[in-house]
Amino acid sequence: MSLQQKPTPPNRRVLSGTEDFDGLREAHPTLSGPSYWDPEIYKMELERIFYRHWIFLCHSDSVAETRAFRRFTIGNQGIFLVRDEDGTLRGFHNTCRHRGSALCVEEQGRLTGRAIRCPYHQWAYGLDGRLVATTSHAVAPDFDKADYPLYPVAVREWRGCVFACLSDNAPDLEEGFERGSDRIEHWPLEDLKIGHVWRKVMDCNWKVFWENFNECLHCPNIHPELCDLVPIYGRRISSVRDAADWQDHLDDMHPRYAGGLREGGESWTMDGRPVGAKFDRLTEAELQRGQSYFVSMPSVFIAAHRDYMRTVRVLPLGPEQTEIVAEWLFPQATLDAMTPEDLKRVTDFGILVMQQDGDASALNQQGLRSHKYEHGVLMPEEHWVKGFHDWVREALAD
Ligand code: FES
Ligand SMILES: [Fe+2]
Structure with missing residues (x-):
């Protein structure tokens, strides 16, 4: 999977004379x-x-601060990025684990607190995706918050460029560098x-x-x-x-x-x-x-x-x-x-x-x-x- 790219000599000084x-x-x-x-x-x-492939989203500069977030759509899949308190950029499907509402409405911004809150029934998730709070008066005995984290999306920052991959088996990012x-x-x-x-x-x-x-x-x-x-x-x-x-x-x-x-x-x-x-x-x-x-x-x-x-x-x-x-x-x-x-x-x-x-x-x-x-x-x-x-x-x- 490679484009037929060969280095292009800018002028004669670097031409060997043998290329065709x-x-x-x-x-x-x-x-x-x-x-x-x-x-x-x-x-x-x-x-x-x-x-399946790594998809470029944006330059890191636009999600540089802690708690900064940005929303994207790849095909028909909504995802969002959020930078956690440690500076790690994380990616999640834009889908609440309760009944599937979209979580992130604005295109980009900065969270005011340390939680991602669903706009529908207000379940709250940590910046690492863990479900930290529901709003129900009672919970079923077999319900465990640990079973309902946000769906993660693979994210890589390469030289200040943010890439995401929706596949669970993300290939090497560099494989896509044509x-x-x-x-x-x-x-x-x-x-x-x-x-x-x-x-x-x-x-x-x-x-x-x-x-x-x-x-x-x-x-x-x-x-x-x-x-x-x-x-x-x-x-x-x-x-x-x-x-x-x-x-x-x-x-x-x-x-x-x-x-x-x-x-x-x-x-x-x-x-x-x-x-x-x-x-x-x-x-x-x-x-x-x-x-x-x-x-x-x-x-x-x-x-x-x-x-x-x-x-x-x-x-x-x-x-x-x-x-x-x-x-x-x-x-x-x-x-x-x-x-x-x-x-x-x-x-x-x-x-x-x-x-x-x-x-x-x-x-x-x-x-x-x-x-x-x-x-x-x-x-x-x-x-x-x-x-x-x-x-x-x-x-x-x-
Ligand atoms: S769908 Fe998100 S809290 Fe209900
Ligand atoms: Fe052109």
């Missing part, structure tokens, strides 16, 4: 048309993918603070989102501003070796061939100017690249730039609707020094690109409903889409 074209050599069929809208297939994907986490190891992800959050409901199946993410064939016509900042995207590729003739341009250091941002561009903002100091552990190659990506399938990608990072969470709302939530992450010092205009230069750029992708994905979804469309075909540059399809097929196979 990364693209597909054969015309591969896409996933079937119905897999993008059939409710039965969607149900199977929830059960075999979203209820694009190596070493790509972002020089960024201080765990120390960053959330500067802005943006939510969008996309009118497409969740797989359409990831397919779009995994190719740049659409870039010149869908993302003119992005292609201006990242010239190689204007060639409908996202890395040097995605072009069949890449070896012919080894000596061309123009970013259109070597990758990296346009001349004068330093960060992903509306005008290419950074909004804060560069992270001090980045290598020259990482600075030149302009953007580095980390993907944890099926729920998040993280984009890393010289002065900020952005997480984009992907969760299906139904067979033909997908929610994306972006969090922009900055050092506290950048947030303190940044003007509202600076913040807007960053967020406007990301939102512009995500809106463009959302519109293209909605258009894609409309066409996929045709009963004539059994499947499509992948072109050579779409090798990461093929990798994604293989991952989906494998996940659904057992």
